[in-house]
Amino acid sequence: xxLDFSPVWEGWRALASGTLITIEIxxxxxxxxCLLGLLIGLGRLxxxxxxxxxxxxxxxxxxxxxxxxxxxxxxxxxxxHFGIQLPAxxxxxxxxxxxxxxxxxxxxxxxxxxxxxxQMEAARSLGLPHKLxxxxxxxxxxxxxxxxxxxxxxxxxxxxxALVSLLTIADVMHEGxxxxxVSYRSLEVYLAIAFIYLMLTSITTLxxxxxxxxxxxxxxx
Amino acid sequence: xxxxxIDIQNLSKSFGNHQVLHDITFSVQASQVIVVIxxxxxxxxxxxxxMNGLETAEGGTLRACGHTxxxxxxxxxxxNLDALRSEVGMVFQSFNLFPHLNVLHNITLAPMALxxxxxxxxxxxxxxLLDKVGLKHKAQVFPGTLSGxxxxxxxxxxxxxxxxxxxxxxxxxxxxxxxxVGEVLQVMKxxxxxxxxxxxxxxxxxxxxxVADVVVVMDQGAIVxxxxxxxxxxxxxxxxxxxxxxxxLSRDAAPVL
Ligand SMILES: Nc1ncnc2c1ncn2[C@@H]1O[C@H](COP(=O)(O)OP(=O)(O)OP(=O)(O)O)[C@@H](O)[C@H]1O
Ligand SMILES: [Mg+2]
Numbered sequence: 001x002x003l004d005f006s007p008v009w010e011g012w013r014a015l016a017s018g019t020l021i022t023i024e025i026x027x028x029x030x031x032x033x034c035l036l037g038l039l040i041g042l043g044r045l046x047x048x049x050x051x052x053x054x055x056x057x058x059x060x061x062x063x064x065x066x067x068x069x070x071x072x073x074x075x076x077x078x079x080x081h082f083g084i085q086l087p088a089x090x091x092x093x094x095x096x097x098x099x100x101x102x103x104x105x106x107x108x109x110x111x112x113x114x115x116x117x118x119q120m121e122a123a124r125s126l127g128l129p130h131k132l133x134x135x136x137x138x139x140x141x142x143x144x145x146x147x148x149x150x151x152x153x154x155x156x157x158x159x160x161x162a163l164v165s166l167l168t169i170a171d172v173m174h175e176g177x178x179x180x181x182v183s184y185r186s187l188e189v190y191l192a193i194a195f196i197y198l199m200l201t202s203i204t205t206l207x208x209x210x211x212x213x214x215x216x217x218x219x220x221x
Numbered sequence: 222x223x224x225x226x227i228d229i230q231n232l233s234k235s236f237g238n239h240q241v242l243h244d245i246t247f248s249v250q251a252s253q254v255i256v257v258i259x260x261x262x263x264x265x266x267x268x269x270x271x272m273n274g275l276e277t278a279e280g281g282t283l284r285a286c287g288h289t290x291x292x293x294x295x296x297x298x299x300x301n302l303d304a305l306r307s308e309v310g311m312v313f314q315s316f317n318l319f320p321h322l323n324v325l326h327n328i329t330l331a332p333m334a335l336x337x338x339x340x341x342x343x344x345x346x347x348x349x350l351l352d353k354v355g356l357k358h359k360a361q362v363f364p365g366t367l368s369g370x371x372x373x374x375x376x377x378x379x380x381x382x383x384x385x386x387x388x389x390x391x392x393x394x395x396x397x398x399x400x401x402v403g404e405v406l407q408v409m410k411x412x413x414x415x416x417x418x419x420x421x422x423x424x425x426x427x428x429x430x431x432v433a434d435v436v437v438v439m440d441q442g443a444i445v446x447x448x449x450x451x452x453x454x455x456x457x458x459x460x461x462x463x464x465x466x467x468x469x470l471s472r473d474a475a476p477v478l
Pocket of ligand 1: 236241259260261262263264265266267268
């Protein structure tokens with residue numbers, strides 16, 4: 001077996017621009033997923049508010065119970081039937097963001113519920129209204145506890161983003177496949193792509209570890 | 222004695238179908254120190270937590286600091302409860318300091334958010350309160366680095382920062398190592414001497430004897446007896462009080478303070 005990486009070197013510009021697109025899409029989906037996930041997680045804190053709780057639970061069930069690829073195809077091929085034509089790039093961001101939000105929401109809910117009950121009681125006893133207590137006392141503590149699980153979710157998102165290549169988006173996966181189609185060097189190119197994803201996930205892990213360490217300094221929870 | 226700060230008429234409270242408070246009638250006058258004692262599960266915490274609306278009652282009437290918290294079994298609105306709570310300080314057994322904020326910010330959070338105080342104003346006041354509880358030098362550290370006694374003193378300062386009309390304490394020294402109990406009781410004594418109105422659930426009988434104006438004995442969700450300590454500890458009227466005191470006093474013969 002002889003490996004020939006020259007198509008990878010020759011196509012480095014395309015791979016680099018694909019990597020940038022992957023980062024852009026993942027980062028945008030991440031922001032969307034976190035915001036949406038926060039709302040849905042908060043919405044599922046109180047089962048007594050049946051409408052909000054019901055809507056959020058339905059969202060969770062639908063998104064977690066179906067494949068991401070199918071969701072992406074519904075956005076990309078399905079929505080145009082209703083006259084909604086989103087650019088592929090947008091479909092990628094929305095699809096990944098919506099998917100990720102479901103998982104983020106469970107992380108948010110779990111870490112909020114892991115903050116001791118006494119914290120909310122102490123805040124309310126000082127006279128802080130519920131929302132303010134949530135924002136000033138509960139969420140900052142919950143956030144630190146979320147980081148490890150959010151990190152795993154970010155990494156899953158980076159890897160899952162390879163699926164958007166199927167929506168004609170020129171991400172690193174897509175660029176790699178274009179190189180393969182002219183060079184027939186599939187093993188080498190896939191190895192190169194795997195390496196690029198590995199770099200992205202490793203850097204993410206590193207940044208998150210640092211962040212958590214800083215946030216946990218000084219004997220804070 | 223001045224006007225009643227807390228006035229309770231026929232208060233009842235259940236968790237599900239388990240009735241925890243039975244028809245309690247009691248009032249707290251300005252500057253009074255009330256100590257509540259009684260066996261575990263007798264409803265002391267629940268009684269105390271009703272006074273700042275942390276527990277909802279479904280029978281009777283409870284007025285505190287000019288607010289009608291419960292009227293004929295109906296709770297006041299959440300929003301009015303917030304106003305009430307800002308005038309009632311609460312200190313918990315487990316301190317419940319905010320671990321993500323340093324000591325000073327634990328204290329300034331509520332006054333800045335609710336009283337519209339500037340940071341400078343709130344911090345100056347906070348430092349004075351820390352000085353009062355002997356912890357000015359700890360203003361910048363995080364609660365995780367403090368001893369239990371120090372945590373509880375910060376918690377007291379945090380409650381005082383809202384300039385409450387009454388302070389509620391739920392077993393403030395029960396989670397502390399014995400050698401740290403004294404420093405917290407000392408702070409509470411100072412408050413009592415300054416005329417702070419206080420309701421204190423505690424097992425510290427020495428403290429009750431020394432500081433309380435009225436000692437309330439609770440059992441099975443009802444007030445068994447309420448009397449000044451001199452009377453209650455030397456000549457209890459009720460058999461249940463005698464039995465409880467015997468149990469407690471034989472258990473901790475060790476001196477307090
Ligand atoms: N949140 C709750 N849900 C259901 N039952 C409760 C709840 N809180 C308290 N209880 C019950 O109410 C009764 C009174 O409890 P409470 O905590 O007021 O007693 P206490 O006198 O403070 O006891 P302790 O000395 O152990 O703190 C107990 O039987 C307890 O099991
Ligand atoms: Mg209790």
